[in-house]
Amino acid sequence: MTTKIAIVMAMQAEADPLIENLRFCHRPDLVPPGLPFRFYTTVYGQQDLLLVTSGKDPRFQVDNVATVPAALMAYQAIERCAPSLLINCGTAGGIKAAGAMIGDVYLSKDKICFHHRRIPIPGFWEYGVGSYPVIDSAAIAAALGLKRGIISTGDSLDLCGEDLSLIEQHGAIVKDMEAAAIAWVCYTCKVPMLAVKSITDLIDKAAPTADQFLDNLALASSNLQRQTVAILDFLQNNECDQL
Amino acid sequence: MTTKIAIVMAMQAEADPLIENLRFCHRPDLVPPGLPFRFYTTVYGQQDLLLVTSGKDPRFQVDNVATVPAALMAYQAIERCAPSLLINCGTAGGIKAAGAMIGDVYLSKDKICFHHRRIPIPGFWEYGVGSYPVIDSAAIAAALGLKRGIISTGDSLDLCGEDLSLIEQHGAIVKDMEAAAIAWVCYTCKVPMLAVKSITDLIDKAAPTADQFLDNLALASSNLQRQTVAILDFLQNNECDQL
Numbered sequence: 001m002t003t004k005i006a007i008v009m010a011m012q013a014e015a016d017p018l019i020e021n022l023r024f025c026h027r028p029d030l031v032p033p034g035l036p037f038r039f040y041t042t043v044y045g046q047q048d049l050l051l052v053t054s055g056k057d058p059r060f061q062v063d064n065v066a067t068v069p070a071a072l073m074a075y076q077a078i079e080r081c082a083p084s085l086l087i088n089c090g091t092a093g094g095i096k097a098a099g100a101m102i103g104d105v106y107l108s109k110d111k112i113c114f115h116h117r118r119i120p121i122p123g124f125w126e127y128g129v130g131s132y133p134v135i136d137s138a139a140i141a142a143a144l145g146l147k148r149g150i151i152s153t154g155d156s157l158d159l160c161g162e163d164l165s166l167i168e169q170h171g172a173i174v175k176d177m178e179a180a181a182i183a184w185v186c187y188t189c190k191v192p193m194l195a196v197k198s199i200t201d202l203i204d205k206a207a208p209t210a211d212q213f214l215d216n217l218a219l220a221s222s223n224l225q226r227q228t229v230a231i232l233d234f235l236q237n238n239e240c241d242q243l
Numbered sequence: 244m245t246t247k248i249a250i251v252m253a254m255q256a257e258a259d260p261l262i263e264n265l266r267f268c269h270r271p272d273l274v275p276p277g278l279p280f281r282f283y284t285t286v287y288g289q290q291d292l293l294l295v296t297s298g299k300d301p302r303f304q305v306d307n308v309a310t311v312p313a314a315l316m317a318y319q320a321i322e323r324c325a326p327s328l329l330i331n332c333g334t335a336g337g338i339k340a341a342g343a344m345i346g347d348v349y350l351s352k353d354k355i356c357f358h359h360r361r362i363p364i365p366g367f368w369e370y371g372v373g374s375y376p377v378i379d380s381a382a383i384a385a386a387l388g389l390k391r392g393i394i395s396t397g398d399s400l401d402l403c404g405e406d407l408s409l410i411e412q413h414g415a416i417v418k419d420m421e422a423a424a425i426a427w428v429c430y431t432c433k434v435p436m437l438a439v440k441s442i443t444d445l446i447d448k449a450a451p452t453a454d455q456f457l458d459n460l461a462l463a464s465s466n467l468q469r470q471t472v473a474i475l476d477f478l479q480n481n482e483c484d485q486l
Contacts, residue, residue, distance in 0.1 A: 034321070034432030062366040067398075068314045068424045075315055078277070116359055118399040121453050123305040128398075155310075155371075155398065156361040162403045181311045189277030210364050 003235070003243070006083040006191075007051040007228070008073050010090055010178050011063045012038070013217060014198075015053045017225035018089070024051055032076050036064055039080070045236050050081045066155045067181035074185040084243045085135070085192050085235070088183075089228050091213070091220045092176035092197035096204050098149070099173070102216050105227040106174050107137035108195035109148035112183040115166035115175070116154035129170070132183035135192045139238070144230050149173030151195055153180035158209055167203075175203055192243055196231060198224035246478070246486070249326040249434075250294040250471070251316050253333055253421050254306045255281070256460060257441075258296045260468035261332070267294055275319050279307055282323070288479045293324045309398045310424035317428040327486045328378070328435050328478070331426075332471050334456070334463045335419035335440035339447050341392070342416070345455075346462050348470040349417045350380035351438035352391035355426040358409035358418070359397035372413070375426035378435045382481070387473050392416030394438055396423035401452055410446075418446055435486055439474060441467035 009015040018024070024040035031039050036055030043049070052073045054064035074086060094100025117128035130153075141148045152172035154163050159175070167175055179195045186193035198220040201212030235243075252258040261267070267283035274282055279298030286292070295316045297307035317329060337343025360371035373396075384391045395415035397406050402418070410418055422438045429436035441463040444455030478486075 032318075032322070035318075036431055057370045060366040060370045062364075062370050064370075065362070065367070066360055066371070068310050068427055071311045072314055072318055072428075075275075075278075079275070114398070116398055117309055118401050118403075119308070119453075120401060120451075121305075121457070123303040124308070124400070127300045127303045127305050127307075128309070155357075155359055157367070158361050158363060160403045160405045184311055185315075188279055208363075214364070 002046050002048055004048045004081050004083045006077040006081055006086045007049060008070065008077055008086060008088045008182055009051065010054050010065045010070060012053050014090055014221045014224060015051065017221055018228055019051065021225060021229060022049065030080055035072065035076065037073055037076065044232055047232060047236060050077055052077045066177045067153065070178035071181040071185050074182040078185065078189050078191055083191060085194060086182070086186050087194050087196060088179050089196045089224055090176060090178060091200040091217060091224065092174045093201045093203040093209060094199035095173050096202040100199050100202060102199055102202065103219050103223050104199045105146055105223050106197045106199070107141050107146050107148045108134040108151050108179070109137060110150055112151045112153065112180045112195065113170040113172065114154065114180045115152045115163045115170065116156065118162060130180045130184060132180065132187045134183065135194050137194060140231055140234050143234055144227065146227060151176060151179045151197060153177060157213065159203060196224065196228055245289050245291055247291045247324050247326045249320040249324055249329045250292060251313065251320055251329060251331045251425055252294065253297050253308045253313060255296050257333055257464045257467060258294065260464055261471055262294065264468060264472060265292065273323055278315065278319065280316055280319065287475055290475060290479060293320055295320045309420045310396065313421035314424040314428050317425040321428065321432050321434055326434060328437060329425070329429050330437050330439060331422050332439045332467055333419060333421060334443040334460060334467065335417045336444045336446040336452060337442035338416050339445040343442050343445060345442055345445065345459050346466050347442045348389055348466050349440045349442070350384050350389050350391045351377040351394050351422070352380060353393055355394045355396065355423045355438060356413040356415065357397065357423045358395045358406045358413065359399065361405060373423045373427060375423065375430045377426065378437050380437060383474055383477050386477055387470065389470060394419060394422045394440060396420060400456065402446060439467065439471055
């Protein structure tokens with residue numbers, strides 16, 4: 001039976017190796033009116049895949065990264081293809097002290113939180129943190145030899161003291177800029193979600209995040225592509241009662 | 244000629260006085276699949292109005308505030324009614340040193356920025372800040388005796404040092420939690436935008452923002468409602484070549 005899977009990726013440079021390898025077809029006809037996103041489709045074995053990237057900001061010619069476009073991408077992907085799984089693939093920061101290394105590919109584990117939304121009013125605080133559910137990735141991780149970790153999302157590439165404190169409170173090992181927004185959409189739309197994050201930089205290392213990120217983007221994107229295909233293969237060849 | 248106007252508001256308590264006064268009709272039939280938002284419509288003179296509020300988080304029973312739901316609300320409102328103007332009404336913090344007082348109603352002026360998105364890579368930095376355009380509100384402000392100011396948006400109710408520094412750099416007088424995300428959607432969809440923000444708290448005052456916010460929410464929502472109706476009346480009775 002065919003499975004529909006949506007893949008949401010913020011940066012074109014992260015997505016290009018996957019687009020090439022799985023021979024995705026660019027589908028401008030699927031883009032919702034007014035939005036800058038890029039839609040791609042392919043058939044991979046028994047899987048109908050829809051991939052969405054964020055497109056470029058017309059003023060600054062950079063990808064539309066961070067949570068606001070990510071949430072819209074996720075909703076539009078779900079509306080277009082009603083997937084049984086949404087995978088958010090991307091690059092991310094890792095915590096060296098918790099064992100993360102450059103080039104590692106992590107799967108989401110337990111929950112995805114925000115670390116930049118501080119709303120100190122009862123109820124709103126918990127809402128701000130998010131803690132959205134993800135699928136149990138233990139079997140995939142064991143089969144492919146991948147690490148797993150709690151992911152924390154913020155709209156900045158760098159971290160202020162408050163961000164760091166919340167990342168620690170969440171028990172997160174991976175820090176990205178989109179996953180929690182996508183997880184909120186998946187949670188509200190009842191679509192199972194998995195995040196796959198390839199480490200470009202170590203947030204507890206002295207070198208500036210931006211320099212590490214640019215130095216390691218190609219390596220991390222290549223690893224991300226290889227492991228994403230391996231995950232799709234695993235899902236194709238194994239029963240997954242969560243989807 | 245009838246004008247279509249979309250009004251986007253994060254909190255139900257902010258919207259209820261307006262819903263009651265303009266006899267908005269609750270329209271669950273307009274809500275896109277899976278989303279928690281509440282849609283309302285009414286006809287006010289020559290204006291077809293669509294109002295969207297963010298709905299409640301099912302786990303914590305609080306409004307879906309902040310930028311991620313706001314962007315989705317704005318896009319769905321635009322998709323549903325193709326408005327010639329989108330108005331984002333809400334409560335906000337003000338800067339006392341710049342002349343803001345509790346209960347003041349501000350109109351957006353010049354640009355709307357983010358203060359919580361720090362991406363220190365050339366091009367991405369400017370993208371993160373946003374600086375989205377808004378309509379020229381000078382005539383409305385003069386006619387109604389309203390103040391105008393640059394608005395800066397962040398996903399937290401409180402402010403870290405980095406947030407404060409960026410608010411100052413933007414020259415902002417008003418600090419809210421949604422406007423820039425909505426402004427991004429309006430910018431990308433080419434829909435003119437106006438923000439109307441009623442001040443609940445002064446961010447440069449010693450009292451905690453959360454306490455001020457809760458103390459002044461009813462007053463600010465009442466002022467917001469009165470001035471939003473006055474703005475709609477003004478738009479009805481005056482040519483506005485920006486729309």
